[in-house]
Amino acid sequence: MSVNDYFIISIFLFAIAVAGIFINRKNLILILMCVELILLSVNFNFIAFSEIYQDFSGQIFVFFILTVAAAEAAIGLAILITLFRHKKSIYIDDLNELKG
Amino acid sequence: MHLLLSLIFIPLLMSILVGVFGDFISKRLSHVLTILGVLISFICSIMLLNDFLITQQTQDILLFNWSIIGEIEFQIGFLVDSLSLAMASMITFVSLMVHIYTIGYMEHDEGYKRFFSYISLFTFSMLMLIFSNNLLQLFFGWEAVGLVSYLLIGFWFKKPSAINANMKAFIVNRVGDLGFIIGIAIIVYYTGSLHLGEIFSQLTSIEGQLISILPSSSWHAVTVASICLFIGAMGKSAQMPLHVWLPDSMEGPTPISALIHAATMVTAGIFLIARMSPLIELSSIALSFILIIGSLTAFFMGLLGLVQNDIKRVIAYSTLSQLGYMTAALGVSAYSVGVYHLITHGFFKALLFLGAGSVIIALHHEQDIRQMGGLRKKLPITYITFLIGTLSLIGFPGFSGFFSKDTLLEAVHLSEQGGSHLSYYLLLMGVLITTLYSMRLLFLVFYGSYRSTHYPLAKVHETPWVVTLPLLLLAIPSIFLGGLIIDPMIMGGYFSGAIFVSPENQSLQEFIDIYHGVIEFIIHAFVASPAIYLMLLGILISWLIWYKNYSLPKQFASLIKMLETVFKNKYYFDYLYENIFSLNIIRLGKMLHKWVDAHLIDSVFVLGSARTVQQISSKTRQLHTGDLTQVALIFFVLLVIFTAFWIS
Amino acid sequence: MFSSYLLSSLVWMPIGFGFLHIIFNSYKLSESLAKIFSLAFNIPLIYLGILLYQQFDSNNPAFQLTERFAWMPFLNADYYLGVDGISMPLILLTLLLTPAALLAGFNSSKGKYSNYAGMLFLLEGMMIGVFLSLDALLFYFFWEALLIPMFLIIGIWGGPQRIYATLKFFLYTFFGSIFMLIALIYLYIKSGSYAIESFYGLPLTETSQFWIFLAFFIAFAIKIPMWPVHTWLPDAHVEAPTGGSVILAAVLLKMGGYGFLRFSLPIVPQASADLSMVVIVLSLIAITYIAFVALVQSDVKKLIAYSSIAHMGFVTLGIFSIFHIDSFDLSLLAIQGGMFQMISHGLISGAMFFAIGVLYDRLHSRNIADFGGVINAMPKFAALFVFFGFANIGLPGTSGFVGEFFVILATFAVHPLVSILAGTTLVFGASYTLWMIKRSIWGEPSSIRIENLKPMDLRESLVLIFLAIGVLALGIWPAMLTDLTSASLTELIQRLGL
Secondary structure (H helix, E strand, O other): OOHHHHHHHHHHHHHHHHHHHHHOOOEHHHHHHHHHHHHHHHHHHHHHHHHHHOOOHHHHHHHHHHHHHHHHHHHHHHHHHHHHHHHOOOEHHHOOOOOO | OHHHHHHHHHHHHHHHHHHHOHHHOOHHHHHHHHHHHHHHHHHHHHHHHHHHHHHOOOEEEEEEEEEEEOOEEEEEEEEEOHHHHHHHHHHHHHHHHHHHHHHHHOOOOOOHHHHHHHHHHHHHHHHHHHHEOEHHHHHHHHHHHHHHHHHHHOOOOOOHHHHHHHHHHHHHHHHHHHHHHHHHHHHHHHHOOOEHHHHHHOHHHHOOOEEOOOOOOOEEHHHHHHHHHHHHHHHHOOOOOOOOHHHHHHHOOHHHHHHHHHHOHHHHHHHHHHHOHHHHOOOHHHHHHHHHHHHHHHHHHHHHHOOOOEHHHHHHHHHHHHHHHHHHHHHOOOHHHHHHHHHHHHHHHHHHHHHHHHHHHHOOOOOEHHHOOOOOOOOHHHHHHHHHHHHHHHOOOOOHHHHHHHHHHHHHHHOOOOOHHHHHHHHHHHHHHHHHHHHHHHHHHHOOOOOOOOOOHHHOOOOOHHHHHHHHHHHHHHHHHHHHHHHHHHHOOHHHHOOOOOHHHOOHHHHHHOOOOHHHHHHHHHHHOOHHHHHHHHHHHHHHHHHOOOOOOHHHHHHHHHHHHHHHOHHHHHHHHHHHHHHHHHHHHHHHHHHHHHHHHHHHHHHHHHHHHHHHHHHHHHHOOOOHHHHHHHHHHHHHHHHHHHHO | OOOOOHHHHHHHHHHHHHHHHHHHHHOOOOHHHHHHHHHHHHHHHHHHHHHHHHHOOOOOOOOEEEEEEEEEHHHOEEEEEEEOOOHHHHHHHHHHHHHHHHHHOOOOOOOOHHHHHHHHHHHHHHHHHHHHEOEHHHHHHHHHHOHHHHHHHHHHHOOOOHHHHHHHHHHHHHHHHHHHHHHHHHHHHHHOOOEHHHHOOOOOOHHHHHHHHHHHHHHHHHHOOOOOOOOHHHHHHHHOOHHHHHHHHHHHOHHHHHHHHHHHHHHOHHHHHHHHHHHHHHHHHHHHHHHHHHHOOOEHHHHHHHHHHHHHHHHHHHHHHHHHOOOHHHHHHHHHHHHHHHHHHHHHHHHHHHHHHHHHHHHOOOEHHHOOOHHHHOHHHHHHHHHHHHHHHOOEOEHHHHHHHHHHHHHOOOOHHHHHHHHOHHHHHHHHHHHHHHHHOOOOOOOHHHHOOOOOOHHHHHHHHHHHHHHHHHHHOOHHHHHHHHHHHHHHHHHOOO
């Protein structure tokens, strides 16, 4: 497997995640998961470039991103729960407060 | 200097004392203080006059610099000369009399102290006006007397007519003041100074200059300035068509009608023109204008006196007419004669007003002459003094007013000023009219039978000494003053230092040359002037109509009826001002407020712009579906596009 | 410390007092204690004002007592304060009128006096900041920041329509300031510094001068306000509480006139000269047209607000007629007239609004028809009210006369018609003021409530009497003000090359 393949995986992951955000019209949790997936694709990139340039900092960033992603997931879920308490729903169609 | 300052400022001091600390002092103290103040003023002015007569020295005193802007100096200072001293002596004397008289007239009024404070303040303002050596302070005094006049006309502020009258007086005066202030502006523009002496020395710089107010018309600056100043004088001295406030001002208490609206304030206009004589002399157009306005006022306002039934209004119209005489004298460059008549008139007109006031108190505030009659037995002192005043007013030979009025008529007769012939005849007819309304008043009030139904004759008795004493003291100058001062004042060139008459306008000189003393003057009047016969004719006619009650021939009746309607409506001046000017101004104001302010600016522009924003946003808000995924998609697409641009 | 940082103290001390008051409020300090504090805080401020007056050299036209520190070095913006003859009287005016506005709120602050005083102190500091700033960015900061306390004063303590009025006030003035900011940034780019002095004498092309003048003009004309952008003023005044009206009329409007003198004329002299006729015409419209509108107002506060617009017309007329006067003396007279009118109008309109507040506290109405015969129950109040009425008319001997007189005299040199139209204020000013006085003060008591009016208390009489003394003093001896301003105004005219 060459380094290019890692990029292809990363692009696939990213595409799946973005598509998941746009196409999914139901569940907020799905969006959250897709966001995690985007971060994952970024991680792949970091690791791949770290390998190419033989630079260790790429892999350190991955650890950073993993921790931030964990924190973000926690906060995201917490918001989700409050939202659910407030709205009694986590369906995206019900969340149209921004409608003009 | 000290004399002068005490002359001017002691009345102010007393006015402030009584006005501000009125709550803490007794009624008695309030009149003692103010009378003392005016008395000191009077004594000082006599002493200064005496000094002046000995030394013949004009003093120009600087008090302080009001403000200095560049080279233009605004100063407060005094000019002590023949003109100001003559005026001051008359003003302080009449004011003193009025102060004493007020003790009796206002005895039971709640505003007793306030009244004394006001009239002392008035005396101060008037003195500031006449002693001023510059136009700024003159304007200050001018407006200050206007303010006090406003306060005093509305003294009984619960009376709707009084508070209408005082507003009218002030606003009409302000129309004149607009002219005055423009006049000052013209003078400052050309001479760069407000100081009278400097203005007169710089007159060459204004002579020959042209002003164009409207495009394609140009006027001599001197003419415009003179006429503007005269418009100011028209307001204050109630000349047509700015006369409408004076009859209404009779709503004020009688003492102030005597002081302000007969003897002093209304003559400020005459004083102003006399003071500015070096300027006015340069424009014969302005002189003709002054002459014509003056004689029209003298004639037409006199006529209105014939149909009035309010004792004070008859005298008010007589004041208007006499002011017209003085103005006419100014118009023929006989300034000294104008001031001479001003001074004699000050005394006898104050006497008449105070006499009328005495009648009013005796009848318990009755002013309608139809409710009077036969009072000469009941009010002997008032009657005698009123008679003296009347004889002086109509110019009965030997009385004070005779000399001044006859000199005045001669001056107009001899003048070659444009319009002087017309004026002469108007003024001559004026003599007849003056006699008619004066004698009518005298006969209706003091002769015949008592006509009032609601106030019994038995209760009428002579007024207290504080009222009659001023009458007696004023009666003396009303008889003798004219004969005494004609020699120095008119013939002797007393005013030569203060008043300037250009050589071509010296028409009075002819009259001065043939003058050989008072007795000859009276004889000359019988021989040379029709005035005296018109006066006697007037006495005869009024005796027939209002004493013998001869009714007029039927043919005249309808004509008289028609004239009477015109007279009663005061030539419709009030109608014009109130129903046409004021109403339309208010209508215009309402229209502007509603259509321009509220509709055009506020609704169309201000709220309109807000509404436009709202309309645009109500369209664009539909783009916001609030759908999260859609938002995310747009976000992503734009991100991609911008990144692509950034990379490329 | 105060003497070396006198100007900073003048700006920041009131602001500090303002925050103190807001803190007091959160600690539930009692109303009466807050009132005592608010008055006591004025003592050091007045003392600073006296110090400033003593240290100020009126013969020196330059900026004095300057303080300059780097503020935002990357923008070349400094913290730069200084005082000259133009700002000096305005600062004294601010210091004198703020206590009056504080006292006006004693009984009408809806139980939130501490906050009210806080807002007024903030406003005071910022207004002084506007007059003292010599750095355009600092100036702009104060200029905009003071909208906030004013917005809150009208919005919290105002009348029933206060929200509409306060929004209108805010948006109107904010709209104008934006253009000013653009002009300032442009000038910064040209000169490389935000110091106002560095803007003076910049070689600008005629077009850019035109646009800069226009930008400034919109900002200042709205503030002053000039016809036809005046409609915010009557609404703001009507809804503002008494103290707000006092400050608004007395000081806030003067910022417009100050702006013309500090920015428009010296920075863009060419455009000012070219467009001066437009300003003169607008001023004359303000003087005549507004008089008609004032005549028909039934709300007494609106009437005074409209009369303010007419009086401020004299300020702009005086300032801009200098371009059409050949003689130096008359130019100086015109601009001095405008300057004097600002100060005098501050005192007179402040006093008028305070006096109306006295009546409003008792009758809860501003409708002239609800007054009538006030003199019967409140004779001393009536005397003072009539006095201020006559000062408003411009009676000689009061300060109201001086500015109008100077401007009327000087504008004759522009054109006789200008002088005559300006002079009509003699008639119209008298008409609307006296008619209002007639309907509200004179006459029989119009109702039982008028008969039972309480006489003025000590607080109210003191404020009105002090203002009356000020009005009289300036009217009797205007030199004390004209001498203060003359050096700076002379220099301004010379800089314009007139």
